[in-house]
Amino acid sequence: xxxKKYGLRIKDLFFAVVVSLMFFMSSNFVFGDEIExxxxxxxxxxxxxxxxxxxxxxxxAGNTEVSKEAPFEExxxxxxxxxxxxxKNFYFDNGDFFWxxxxxxxxxxxxxxxxxxVTFPGNSVEIRYVDxxxxxxxxxxxxxxxxxxxxxxxxxxxxxxxxxxxxAVYKNLFTNNTLEILPEDETPLKITYSDxxxxxxxxxxxxxxxxxxxxxxxxxxxxIDWSNQKNYNYFKVHDLSVERRWSWDGYYFKTPSNYIPSxxxxxxxxxxNYTGSSFARYGEGLAAFDLGFIMTNICLNNQNEEGFWETGxxxxxxxxxxxxxxxxxxxxxxxxxALNLVSAYKRYGFTPFIEGAVKYGEYFxxxxxxxxxxxxxxxxxxxxxxxxxxxxxxxxxxxxxHQVNEISFLFYLYNExxxxxxxxxxxxxxxxxxxxxxxxxxxxxNLAYALMYNGTNNVMTDYPYLTYNDLFELKxxxxxxxxxxxxxxxxxxxxxxxxxxxGITEYRKE
Numbered sequence: 001x002x003x004k005k006y007g008l009r010i011k012d013l014f015f016a017v018v019v020s021l022m023f024f025m026s027s028n029f030v031f032g033d034e035i036e037x038x039x040x041x042x043x044x045x046x047x048x049x050x051x052x053x054x055x056x057x058x059x060x061a062g063n064t065e066v067s068k069e070a071p072f073e074e075x076x077x078x079x080x081x082x083x084x085x086x087x088k089n090f091y092f093d094n095g096d097f098f099w100x101x102x103x104x105x106x107x108x109x110x111x112x113x114x115x116x117x118v119t120f121p122g123n124s125v126e127i128r129y130v131d132x133x134x135x136x137x138x139x140x141x142x143x144x145x146x147x148x149x150x151x152x153x154x155x156x157x158x159x160x161x162x163x164x165x166x167x168a169v170y171k172n173l174f175t176n177n178t179l180e181i182l183p184e185d186e187t188p189l190k191i192t193y194s195d196x197x198x199x200x201x202x203x204x205x206x207x208x209x210x211x212x213x214x215x216x217x218x219x220x221x222x223x224i225d226w227s228n229q230k231n232y233n234y235f236k237v238h239d240l241s242v243e244r245r246w247s248w249d250g251y252y253f254k255t256p257s258n259y260i261p262s263x264x265x266x267x268x269x270x271x272x273n274y275t276g277s278s279f280a281r282y283g284e285g286l287a288a289f290d291l292g293f294i295m296t297n298i299c300l301n302n303q304n305e306e307g308f309w310e311t312g313x314x315x316x317x318x319x320x321x322x323x324x325x326x327x328x329x330x331x332x333x334x335x336x337x338a339l340n341l342v343s344a345y346k347r348y349g350f351t352p353f354i355e356g357a358v359k360y361g362e363y364f365x366x367x368x369x370x371x372x373x374x375x376x377x378x379x380x381x382x383x384x385x386x387x388x389x390x391x392x393x394x395x396x397x398x399x400x401x402h403q404v405n406e407i408s409f410l411f412y413l414y415n416e417x418x419x420x421x422x423x424x425x426x427x428x429x430x431x432x433x434x435x436x437x438x439x440x441x442x443x444x445x446n447l448a449y450a451l452m453y454n455g456t457n458n459v460m461t462d463y464p465y466l467t468y469n470d471l472f473e474l475k476x477x478x479x480x481x482x483x484x485x486x487x488x489x490x491x492x493x494x495x496x497x498x499x500x501x502x503g504i505t506e507y508r509k510e
Contacts, residue, residue, distance in 0.1 A: 069093040070350055071293065082106060082206060083114055086248070088298075096219040096290050102248045103204055103212035104172070113203040118164070118216065120198045122157020127191075128226070129153050130239050137232050143191040143198075150188050151241040154224065157198060161223040163287060164189060164216040166241050167202040172211050175261055176326045177269040177312025179245065179252050182210060213247060223287035231285070238275040243267075250299045251276055259313035260326070271309035271333035273299040277340035280347060296344045299337065300356045306388050307363025308334040318384060321455030322394040327387040329367070332402045334360060335409050342412045354416060361413045361422055364406065368425060373398065373452055378431030380451065381406060397453035400440055400491075401463065403429060404470040411477045434487040445498040447491060465507035468495045472508045 071090040078085050083105045090098040103114060128139050129151045140146070146153075155162045169185040190201040204212030217223065224231050240246050243254040245267055251274070252267035259268065276295025279288040302309050311333060314326040338360040345353035371382040380398040410426035413419070433440070440448050449462040471492045478485055499507055 070348070071096075071098075071290075073297075079106075082109075088248075090290075090294050092290060094219075094221070096217070096221075096286060098215070098217045098290060098294055100215040100248065101213065105204075105206050105208050105210070107206070108208050109206045112206040114206050114212070115201060115203040117199050117201040120155065120157055120160045120162060120200065120218070121196060122159045122198055123196055124158060125191075125193075125198055126156045127153055128156075130236050130241065132242055135236070137236065143193060146188060146191060148188060150183075150186055152239065153189055153200075154235075155198075155200075156222070156226075160218060160220065161286075162216060162218040163223060164200060165214055165246065167204060168213045168245060168247075169204060170211050170213070170247075172209050176314065177310070178255060178261055179247060179267045179269075180263065181245070181265040181267065183265060185210065215246060217287065217290055219286055219290075221286055223290075224285055228284075234283070235287075238278060240275065244275060246275075246295065250302055251295060255313060256315075258316040260316065261313060268311070268313050269302065271302070271311055271330065272336040273340065274336070277337065277343075280340055280344040292344065293348055293350070296340060296353065297350070300341065300352060303356055303359065304387070307359045309337055310387055317455070317457035318396075320457045322384065322396050324384055324386045324393050324396075327389070329385040329387065331364075331367070331381070331383050331406060332399070335364070335402075335406050338364075339405075339409050339412065342409070342416055345416065357413055358417060358419075361410070361417075361419075364410075365421060365425055368406075368429070371395070373432075375432050376435040377428070378433070378435045379428050380432040380436065381429060382452075383450070395452075397450040397455070397460070399450040400433070400447060401449075401467040401470050403433060404467070404474050407433075408470070408474050408477055411474075411481075430485070433491075434485075437487045437490065440491055441494050445494060445501070447495050447498070464502075464504050465499060468492060468499065469508040471495070 069092075071092045074089045074091075076087045076089070078087075083103050086102045086104075088098075088100040092098075101116075105114070124141065125143065126139065126141055127143070127146065128137060129149060130136070131138050131149075132151050150166055152163065152165050155164065167186060167189065169182045171180040171182060173180070185205050185207075187203055192199045192201070202214055204210070224235065226232075238244070245252045247269070250269045253270040253274075255262040255266045255268045273295055276292060276299060278292075280292030280296045283289065283292055299309070304310055308329050310327040311330050312327060315324070315328070318324040318328060338357050341353045341357040341360075344350070345357065367385060368379065368381045371385055372379040373382075381403060382396045383399050383402045384396045386393050407426045407429050410422045410429070414422040414426070436451060439451055442448055447462045447467055449460040449467075453460055471488055475485070475488050475492065478488065496507075499505075
């Protein structure tokens with residue numbers, strides 16, 4: 001397995017051209033803009049090459065083989081008198097194709113719309129979507145019923161399967177890695193039919209204070225097996241239409257009210273990429289497989305020079321209690337994404353994924369060395385830190401769910417790298433929990449959310465079942481080493497007793 005970072009050999013260009021030609025010939029996929037979209041394919045692009053021998057789940061929705069080569073990626077930039085269009089393309093070797101478009105406008109023209117379209121071949125259609133109001137699935141074959149539907153559409157014809165996003169409109173302002181949705185400017189996708197072709201049109205207001213974005217995944221195979229009922233729940237949970245959005249540079253999630261900036265329609269770039277991580281680690285079928293790779297790959301690029309993924313907005317309580325401002329390090333979010341990188345590496349065999357996980361692991365070792373409390377022969381590692389640009393700040397608390405999750409990550413990273421430093425760090429952190437065992441159990445039987453908290457701006461109540469699930473994961477990996485930890489088992493038992501009394505049932509059971 002090797003990573004080719006620079007340059008482009010003739011056989012790479014030939015492969016990319018063949019894949020793209022096969023795709024366009026098989027599906028008649030056409031853009032409707034009156035400008036030339038594609039540069040010579042890959043002429044100035046980096047190409048990554050990797051073996052997919054370790055793919056964990058090879059079943060696709062249509063019982064066809066999933067793509068076994070790293071997709072070819074190209075980025076293009078084109079423009080005309082009205083706008084600049086940046087586009088990302090991912091070409092999979094089985095013909096699957098993903099594109100993402102971002103429109104930036106050169107001048108504001110009142111009431112003028114920039115319109116484009118994409119066509120899908122077929123003579124009959126099934127369209128599924130999650131109703132934005134009722135949050136229930138809708139299935140229709142009547143394209144006239146979509147006039148007021150502003151949401152992601154899942155489209156199947158007898159020749160093509162596609163997922164196309166809501167045409168998103170945001171303020172052309174990205175303070176602290178945030179986006180502000182402008183719902184009044186977002187219009188529904190419009191579908192028409194003529195001569196064996198469905199045309200999906202979309203538009204954006206021509207306004208320099210705004211940007212327009214849209215993405216699509218298309219395959220000649222079924223992207224999702226809709227005969228499997230669990231897929232309806234899975235893709236509703238991971239709906240990317242309202243409170244979650246997939247944007248040019250990553251996964252965006254509704255901003256908490258105590259973040260700066262925040263607001264009803266403000267989203268922030270979430271370091272953990274939870275939807276993409278779920279697709280990559282657990283998702284079944286082509287849609288999850290393809291999107292899992294793409295989303296993980298793009299979010300990997302947000303890793304900063306220090307090695308972690310910043311939370312862009314400032315948190316009011318972190319700022320008040322610890323003088324930690326915007327761009328901070330949240331050990332939970334970054335560790336969650338790094339865990340996904342390890343899992344994604346095992347599934348896709350893509351070298352940059354494990355390289356990113358190792359880079360983060362190195363950063364975490366430095367963080368743990370600098371920011372920990374010694375408890376006997378163990379360490380409790382602090383939850384937060386500022387980015388490298390910050391000056392003075394106060395020491396933070398240690399949450400049990402953060403500490404446990406970090407230990408699991410270090411063990412999994414050791415399994416892949418055999419770097420004993422990660423194993424030793426996991427062990428000293430595990431001893432930190434062992435040496436504070438009774439302090440984690442509250443009088444009511446619930447677990448304490450954190451120790452070492454001296455602030456006044458957070459209630460510090462443990463999550464209903466997240467910490468239990470983290471302990472479950474740690475217990476599982478310890479079992480793989482032939483170990484059983486008394487403290488881990490004890491804390492799980494106490495939390496389980498509390499959850500049973502409180503009627504909490506969503507916890508992990510296997």
